[in-house]
Amino acid sequence: MQNEELRQWCFAEQENFLKDLCTLVEVESPTGDSEGSEKMTERVGSWLRELGAEVRILQTPAGCYNLVAVFKGEGTRKILLNAHADTVFKKGTLKKNPFRVEDGKVYGPGCIDCKGGLVLGVYALRLLQQLNFKDYKQITFIMNADEETGSENSKELIMEQAKTHDLAIVLEAAKPEHGACIGRKGLGNATIEVRGKSVHAARASQGANALEELAHQVMEFRKLGNENKGTFVNVTVFSAGEVANTIPDYAMAKVDIRVDDTTEFNRIEREAAVLVANTIVPGTQVTFSLKAHPAFPQNAASVALAKQLEQIYAAIGVKMVTVTSPGVSDANYIASVGTPVIDGMSFVGMNAHTKDEVGYLDSLPDALFALTKFLMCVQKP
Numbered sequence: 330m331q332n333e334e335l336r337q338w339c340f341a342e343q344e345n346f347l348k349d350l351c352t353l354v355e356v357e358s359p360t361g362d363s364e365g366s367e368k369m370t371e372r373v374g375s376w377l378r379e380l381g382a383e384v385r386i387l388q389t390p391a392g393c394y395n396l397v398a399v400f401k402g403e404g405t406r407k408i409l410l411n412a413h414a415d416t417v418f419k420k421g422t423l424k425k426n427p428f429r430v431e432d433g434k435v436y437g438p439g440c441i442d443c444k445g446g447l448v449l450g451v452y453a454l455r456l457l458q459q460l461n462f463k464d465y466k467q468i469t470f471i472m473n474a475d476e477e478t479g480s481e482n483s484k485e486l487i488m489e490q491a492k493t494h495d496l497a498i499v500l501e502a503a504k505p506e507h508g509a510c511i512g513r514k515g516l517g518n519a520t521i522e523v524r525g526k527s528v529h530a531a532r533a534s535q536g537a538n539a540l541e542e543l544a545h546q547v548m549e550f551r552k553l554g555n556e557n558k559g560t561f562v563n564v565t566v567f568s569a570g571e572v573a574n575t576i577p578d579y580a581m582a583k584v585d586i587r588v589d590d591t592t593e594f595n596r597i598e599r600e601a602a603v604l605v606a607n608t609i610v611p612g613t614q615v616t617f618s619l620k621a622h623p624a625f626p627q628n629a630a631s632v633a634l635a636k637q638l639e640q641i642y643a644a645i646g647v648k649m650v651t652v653t654s655p656g657v658s659d660a661n662y663i664a665s666v667g668t669p670v671i672d673g674m675s676f677v678g679m680n681a682h683t684k685d686e687v688g689y690l691d692s693l694p695d696a697l698f699a700l701t702k703f704l705m706c707v708q709k710p
């Protein structure tokens with residue numbers, strides 16, 4: 330089939346696409362909501378089974394569900410597709426921000442993060458089936474349940490699967506101009522906790538003021554950033570004390586850490602251990618804990634995948650750009666096991682995690698075309 334013919338198919342699919350996207354957006358699926366997760370796996374699972382996939386539904390310890398769909402072909406390439414089912418929006422959001430299409434844009438909770446990507450993946454696989462295309466050894470589609478909170482109960486699955494595939498595609502929204510994401514910072518969620526001794530404020534010398542110690546720690550921690558290395562350390566939440574006339578015995582701060590180089594987390598942990606041991610308020614104890622999400626550094630493999638995608642767009646006269654992002658996705662976990670990965674291969678979307686989340690429908694047919702062609706011809710870099 331010629332490009333132009335395939336492209337016409339993609340244009341013609343738009344209306345059905347929006348109907349299916351509406352179905353998914355109208356399933357509210359905040360992370361951790363088992364009912365929403367079950368409905369998402371039922372719906373997407375049935376679409377993928379109809380296309381001939383072998384579908385496994387795996388319950389997580391949190392009572393949600395990850396889905397793994399496997400398509401067997403007759404070729405040699407093994408490709409992993411990934412998009413997540415959960416959203417950041419609590420139940421009831423849909424009432425205030427319903428699914429709708431206005432002026433060539435689509436709105437609604439999760440419409441591009443990441444339900445648009447889920448539907449796009451299904452449609453590309455459907456086009457492969459209609460073309461009777463089988464020149465791959467295996468295409469595996471993982472829909473996971475908890476990306477928005479760090480993929481605690483799906484990252485092992487994703488990394489295990491990634492190791493056995495030649496390359497991976499993550500279907501988060503594209504940035505403007507079909508901006509594909511070829512690198513993401515790593516994210517550390519850290520907590521500093523101080524325990525002291527509570528006394529009446531009139532007898533402060535007999536207590537240990539956790540708040541004062543935390544204030545000291547915060548000013549030290551902010552020095553752990555290193556702009557030259559792309560490491561940013563920001564204290565973003567601070568809490569201590571309940572009433573004005575009592576010395577607080579507990580104080581807590583949360584720290585957002587962004588890195589380009591995952592080994593920076595080791596340095597920060599080493600230096601943090603020194604800081605927490607050096608208190609200035611006698612009688613206080615400080616602890617530091619860190620949950621680290623590895624970086625997806627822009628690398629030769631991600632650049633090479635983007636080049637292949639760029640050629641597909643160029644063949645139909647569409648310009649595509651590449652971007653790197655300070656935010657994380659499951660591409661970070663995939664990159665951490667050494668599997669070539671490209672992210673942001675859905676259609677163009679903006680304002681994720683806000684009520685203004687929006688997808689741009691003028692980018693949809695070309696994104697579907699590009700994903701389908703990419704699955705057909707991408708080679709391991």
Ligand SMILES: [Zn+2]
Binds near residue numbers: 681
């Ligand atoms: Zn998100």
